[in-house]
Amino acid sequence: MNSCYRHLAKGLRLIVVATLLFASGVLYAERAADLPQPRDYVSDFAHVLSPEAIARIDAICSQLDHSQANAKIAVVTVNTLDG
Numbered sequence: 093m094n095s096c097y098r099h100l101a102k103g104l105r106l107i108v109v110a111t112l113l114f115a116s117g118v119l120y121a122e123r124a125a126d127l128p129q130p131r132d133y134v135s136d137f138a139h140v141l142s143p144e145a146i147a148r149i150d151a152i153c154s155q156l157d158h159s160q161a162n163a164k165i166a167v168v169t170v171n172t173l174d175g
Contacts, residue, residue: 138169
Protein backbone atom coordinates (compact mmCIF):
# COMPACT_ATOMS: atom_id res chain seq x y z
CA MET A 93 0.00 0.00 0.00
CA ASN A 94 2.86 2.40 0.76
CA SER A 95 4.18 1.88 -2.77
CA CYS A 96 0.86 3.05 -4.19
CA TYR A 97 0.97 6.26 -2.12
CA ARG A 98 4.56 6.92 -3.16
CA HIS A 99 3.63 6.70 -6.84
CA LEU A 100 0.61 8.92 -6.27
CA ALA A 101 2.71 11.50 -4.39
CA LYS A 102 5.35 11.47 -7.13
CA GLY A 103 2.67 12.01 -9.78
CA LEU A 104 1.12 14.88 -7.84
CA ARG A 105 4.51 16.56 -7.43
CA LEU A 106 5.11 16.24 -11.16
CA ILE A 107 1.74 17.85 -11.92
CA VAL A 108 2.41 20.72 -9.48
CA VAL A 109 5.87 21.39 -10.96
CA ALA A 110 4.53 21.29 -14.54
CA THR A 111 1.71 23.69 -13.61
CA LEU A 112 4.12 26.14 -11.97
CA LEU A 113 6.48 26.06 -14.93
CA PHE A 114 3.64 26.69 -17.36
CA ALA A 115 2.19 29.51 -15.25
CA SER A 116 5.56 31.22 -14.83
CA GLY A 117 5.98 31.35 -18.61
CA VAL A 118 2.64 33.06 -19.00
CA LEU A 119 3.30 35.57 -16.24
CA TYR A 120 6.55 36.88 -17.69
CA ALA A 121 5.51 37.11 -21.34
CA GLU A 122 6.37 40.38 -23.05
CA ARG A 123 3.95 42.21 -25.28
CA ALA A 124 5.32 43.66 -28.50
CA ALA A 125 3.59 46.95 -27.72
CA ASP A 126 5.58 47.23 -24.47
CA LEU A 127 8.97 47.05 -26.21
CA PRO A 128 10.76 50.29 -27.11
CA GLN A 129 10.98 51.29 -30.75
CA PRO A 130 14.07 49.91 -32.50
CA ARG A 131 16.66 52.53 -33.45
CA ASP A 132 19.16 50.43 -35.37
CA TYR A 133 19.61 47.05 -37.05
CA VAL A 134 20.12 45.31 -33.68
CA SER A 135 17.59 45.62 -30.86
CA ASP A 136 18.81 43.61 -27.86
CA PHE A 137 15.80 43.93 -25.54
CA ALA A 138 16.79 40.73 -23.66
CA HIS A 139 20.32 42.05 -23.05
CA VAL A 140 22.01 38.83 -24.20
CA LEU A 141 24.46 40.31 -26.71
CA SER A 142 27.73 41.98 -25.81
CA PRO A 143 28.36 45.52 -27.10
CA GLU A 144 31.05 44.11 -29.39
CA ALA A 145 28.62 41.58 -30.89
CA ILE A 146 25.99 44.28 -31.40
CA ALA A 147 28.53 46.53 -33.17
CA ARG A 148 29.73 43.69 -35.39
CA ILE A 149 26.21 42.55 -36.37
CA ASP A 150 25.19 46.18 -36.93
CA ALA A 151 28.16 46.73 -39.27
CA ILE A 152 27.35 43.60 -41.29
CA CYS A 153 23.68 44.62 -41.59
CA SER A 154 24.67 48.12 -42.68
CA GLN A 155 27.04 46.80 -45.35
CA LEU A 156 24.34 44.49 -46.66
CA ASP A 157 21.75 47.28 -46.64
CA HIS A 158 23.99 49.58 -48.68
CA SER A 159 25.21 46.90 -51.11
CA GLN A 160 23.83 46.12 -54.55
CA ALA A 161 21.71 43.38 -52.97
CA ASN A 162 19.81 46.09 -51.07
CA ALA A 163 18.78 43.46 -48.51
CA LYS A 164 17.64 44.37 -45.02
CA ILE A 165 18.22 42.41 -41.83
CA ALA A 166 16.99 43.18 -38.34
CA VAL A 167 18.08 41.33 -35.20
CA VAL A 168 15.76 41.44 -32.20
CA THR A 169 16.14 39.61 -28.89
CA VAL A 170 13.30 39.39 -26.38
CA ASN A 171 12.91 37.53 -23.09
CA THR A 172 9.96 35.46 -24.29
CA LEU A 173 7.75 35.05 -27.34
CA ASP A 174 4.63 34.28 -25.27
CA GLY A 175 4.13 30.84 -26.79
